[in-house]
Amino acid sequence: MSLVDFFVPVDDRKFGTEAGFFTSQIGGQVHVFTKNFPDIEEGKVDIAFFGVMDDRHSVNNQGCAIGPDYIRQKLYELYAGSFKTRIVDLGNIKAGHTVTDTYVAVKTVVASLIKKNVVPVIIGGGQDLTYAQYMAYEELEQKVDLVVIDNKFDLDELSDDPSLEANSNSYLNKIFLHQPNYLFNFSNIGYQTYFVNQDSLRVMEKLLFDVNRLGDFRNKMSVAEPIIRNASLLSFDISAIRASDARANGNASPNGFYGEEACQLCRYAGMSDKLSSIGFYEFNPAFDTHGQSAMLLAQMIWYFIEGFYQRKRDFPLQPKSQYLIYRSTLKDNSHELVFVKSKKSDRWWMQVPYPNGHAGNERYHLVPCQYEDYQEAVSGQMPDLWWRTYQKLI
Template sequence: MFTSWLRSSSVSPVLSTSCLGSHLSRWPNPAIRVAFIGVHAATADEVRRHLFPLQWDHGQLSCVDLGNLRKTTTEFAIPLLRELHEAGIVPVLLGGVGTAIPQAQYLAFGSLHRRINLLQVDQQLALSPTTSGLQVLDAAVHRTDAPAYHLSHIGSQRQMVDPALDALIQRRYFERYTLGEARAQPGDLEPCIRDADVALIDIASVLHAEAPAQRGYHPSGLSLQEAGQLCYYAGNSDRLASFGVYGLELGTEQATTAERLTAAAYAQLVWYFLHGLSRRAGDFPATTEGMTEYVVDAKLPQRMTFWRSPRSNRWWIQVPGVTELSGEMRNYLVACSYQDYLQTGQEGKLPERIVRAFSRY
């Protein structure tokens, strides 16, 4: 079905039955929910060598390894990714360096929907301040035709971000959490991540000491444990439908120790994404059935409606004036926390993140 886009990987390790590699399903299989796709073959194959021996703790999750892309251009990859989305399969992209495939990842999803929430975790904010250029996020943020995008960015370092981007972030009501904010309370980022449809993770967001083959020489970053926690949140969200890890590109020669360690970091991030995905609760936007409604009418110009899922104990707030009939259902509830609900009810004040979210409508 996908042979025109892909070639088989050369990695076929002999593994015990408890390892991830031994749980890969055969294609085609109607139960498949996740498909691994290598972008840069040498990089992806090295990641597989570290990923497949990891222990399987993902329940009945059905995964398949589709191999590596024959071409790494945006136009070539979009039809493949679009077909996977239409089939309800989450692509997990093992990427290298460059803008083409990250752009294909969100443009393919965007071709099926009217509005996309895009999440990037990176040490830089890979975005041009004004018009579309050569940055990873330009094709999303600066496009003039539908669909529209919302951007959430985690892990940026002040010394590496153009100050001119501050005005763009404010004007478009984007979300940005610096490295310091992300490391202070990683758990507070869960609602932001839960609102994303597409996630781009750059390995440069991780401490250089824990992923030493990343580009440049920038020692600060998230610990691999913290980055893995964010990947778990991404996998655990019923909304997120596309996941990619980027930033490492191996040559044709045997991998160095630094490259192998960085490929192992890739594998750990993918493992935690799968761990979260295998434990999805099947709540919003999969369904609102059984969710509990809470109406707050205290010190606010209008009533605020919150929803809680008893399956996961997660919270959402309904955008005032937006209904299922006036937009896609997945956009009319904004992910939030129990603390957001308490602050709204007890103090009569909406948290800043929710105010900015409402301003986008």
Template structure:
């Protein structure tokens, strides 16, 4: 249980309460059926609870305590969506939940799950009939075609871009040149998107991506396989030359600060392959940094 002493409060104390006015919600999406279909390492379905365990133990920001607490006093963890293993149905359920919060002006933070989480996340915008741009921090483009007509963890952004409710822009950063097919880049180009490879991905370029789109809304999705495997070993597809954890965390903070960001998800943390909870702690700290950024919006 998180500590509640006045001199040592923990984030979990607030997240387990039900505020009168909700501004932010945490939703777990314990699915890795899409990873299985894509031939990846299963186990991401166990991530939401592991992330919570670490996040709940963290304290509010020591430097901006009042602002941080003001936000988490209006943040609640609504638990996990009950998944069935039918990926398409589960994604639609997630979309229905996300749509309801978007329509209320509440910011959903979704704890995946494989990166199939992102299409369920996007489905909320489609269900609410809201146009959005998408920013993805990822080692892969995730615009692969469906497998025998079925969605998977590598297809969410192709599905989103081909949806009848158009995505205004798709932006992806952190790509590894050895993990991306030329045809995938061509697909992004043809749909008016943009991309950055790992060596081009830094604070300046990420900040530029956050502010270069014209949409009123920006859906943000972070795939943990973009982080170097020395700092994030517990992922579905480890990356030997990924970005540094400090860049990843700063990007989460910038996403929170950006007033155009209306939702956030974190995907592909796989507890089965973690080491001493290293990746779980980084995942939780990612959510903490996003909340910190949210708390400092002017």
């Protein structure tokens, strides 16, 4: 089946050649599927947008299925930055006969794009589509790292049945319980404690996953950079943004990230050499006052694009001459910790050795970190990130 079979074109009068965008605007630079499906030949396209018009498993937010075109309208009005874009818009995936049919379509499209070295930008739809986004990596046969920006954990701690259908409040169950399991790490950015069951926190701790409260990032957004840099895929729930900045969601909350902070997170995502897909979910135009939330999401995607075209290509770590190696020994001399710093971007990584008996050829696992982790090691302390990563490798 060809990719075009999954999509319906968008309105040429709004988004295509008849829309009248200037060539300096995003809308004047993107090849949009209005009549002819874009050619997605490897090496000619960097980013592919597509909408998913399915909200049947979105909890308390019916109506987000029609969100993609509202975001498109705002995005295409924005002017491109100082980067040359190679972007296509594939149109929209309509809801399948069943939600599972929609998942299969999203999975197939995302997997096909990644294999062509094209980064999919998914505009949902309900956040349960994250499960389909994740399943696309099954064909790649490699461990992946999932980062979710959300004000809670979409986890049903009372259920351990992988056959149950996912919804926007429980899709993590499907991901965590999926077999074969190729999820290496899960990270949440921005959870708010009063929305989180303490049992869920204990589950995250038991699984050695990284969960980060909203307050951890207040006035220090750089803390999020290495977390996002480690992501293979990212899922962004608009409810993670405070309602005063983005109210277009049936579950909007007074607290959350500010709009400019959300844009910063998306720029980090764009700059990550490892990240190969991103999804924006739960935008509901029924709650959007004056198109403010659609404009914010458009700006978030703009920052993702800007970040993408500023990628430093310093991961994997080649050539070695472009990096500085730092070594530090713990107080009890039990471990030597090795850190790597890129001369090109000043970003840091930590080498975590594989335990004895590891079947692969690699001697260590590289995990993005902060300069503060190196400082902690210099003081003789074991960084928590090193220990948690090592436990996952055992």
